[in-house]
Amino acid sequence: MKNLLKSFTYVALAGTIFFGGMVTTGCAADNMMKQDKPAFNDLEIAHIAYTAGALDIRYAHLALALSKNPEVLKFAQLMIRDHTAINNKALALVKKLNITPQDNAMSQQLVKGGEDILKEFSQLRGNAFAKRYAANELGYHKLVVKTIDETFLPIAQNENLKALLRGANKTFKVHQGHAETMNSNAEKL
Amino acid sequence: MTYPHIHKLVLVGLLMMGVFGGEVVAQTTSLPQRHVVKIQDFAFQPPQITVAPGDTVVWVNKDFVPHFVSLANGRWQSDVLEEDKTWELLVDETGSFHYVCIFHPEMAGEVTAHGHSALSLNQP
Numbered sequence: 001m002k003n004l005l006k007s008f009t010y011v012a013l014a015g016t017i018f019f020g021g022m023v024t025t026g027c028a029a030d031n032m033m034k035q036d037k038p039a040f041n042d043l044e045i046a047h048i049a050y051t052a053g054a055l056d057i058r059y060a061h062l063a064l065a066l067s068k069n070p071e072v073l074k075f076a077q078l079m080i081r082d083h084t085a086i087n088n089k090a091l092a093l094v095k096k097l098n099i100t101p102q103d104n105a106m107s108q109q110l111v112k113g114g115e116d117i118l119k120e121f122s123q124l125r126g127n128a129f130a131k132r133y134a135a136n137e138l139g140y141h142k143l144v145v146k147t148i149d150e151t152f153l154p155i156a157q158n159e160n161l162k163a164l165l166r167g168a169n170k171t172f173k174v175h176q177g178h179a180e181t182m183n184s185n186a187e188k189l
Numbered sequence: 190m191t192y193p194h195i196h197k198l199v200l201v202g203l204l205m206m207g208v209f210g211g212e213v214v215a216q217t218t219s220l221p222q223r224h225v226v227k228i229q230d231f232a233f234q235p236p237q238i239t240v241a242p243g244d245t246v247v248w249v250n251k252d253f254v255p256h257f258v259s260l261a262n263g264r265w266q267s268d269v270l271e272e273d274k275t276w277e278l279l280v281d282e283t284g285s286f287h288y289v290c291i292f293h294p295e296m297a298g299e300v301t302a303h304g305h306s307a308l309s310l311n312q313p
């Protein structure tokens with residue numbers, strides 16, 4: 001139960017990160033209608049998406065180092081493999097379009113929040129780690145999937161970026177499914 | 190990674206090319222076919238195919254992330270298939286073969302092979 005609460009804390013935190021910027025300006029769709037300027041430009045979206053992927057890769061490396069739970073290890077390997085493939089694709093697109101993703105407040109908060117989570121993970125071992133990692137991965141993927149679908153895709157301008165986000169989100173939905181299974185198994189530990 | 194069927198493949202290939210004589214090739218009733226299975230949106234498309242022994246199945250990955258095709262019992266196994274990479278399997282036996290993606294085990298497909306094997310048809 002404690003782990004569950006912690007995961008909600010993370011989701012709430014990340015929710016603030018993802019949607020906090022929009023509380024003052026209204027939701028993304030309203031934004032489009034009321035204002036000319038969306039909550040994020042394409043360069044910021046690209047930066048946030050890449051940062052989030054890199055963060056999940058860091059969680060996964062720590063899991064490989066600290067956990068002996070076969071399901072956690074398998075999931076972590078999947079995260080490294082898939083998020084690396086997608087982030088490499090994003091880098092290739094950045095190169096092709098000759099653009100520079102823009103650092104922004106949300107990316108910075110993501111990194112900071114992620115570092116807190118990594119610090120917390122590093123104190124845990126055994127089942128405690130598995131439970132915490134699984135709950136975090138579920139919360140993380142739910143949030144990423146929702147943010148891409150509901151916030152980024154409606155405001156992204158560049159067709160290449162949109163295609164990348166759409167394709168990536170198919171993968172993240174699959175990850176969410178795996179995370180749900182891992183989390184429900186971890187809760188039984 | 191050498192599997193016994195690879196050697197047979199070479200033999201079948203040689204027979205097809207008429208290396209062992211025109212008469213032998215003439216006995217072959219139908220030419221081997223290539224069947225393409227697309228890996229897209231975390232699914233094998235089509236999920237089920239029917240082939241004849243001697244045919245080749247080609248898997249092509251159209252997803253962003255790598256997949257890894259493997260027969261349920263591990264006898265056939267692709268390499269790690271990154272985006273746009275293909276992997277070919279020459280079917281050298283009859284039967285129904287269930288396969289999965291090792292990375293995403295919810296992805297499953299089936300190859301059903303029946304009919305005469307090209308190899309036995311070509312045997313003098």
Ligand SMILES: [Cu+2]
Pocket residue numbers: 255256257290291292293296
């Ligand atoms: Cu796969």
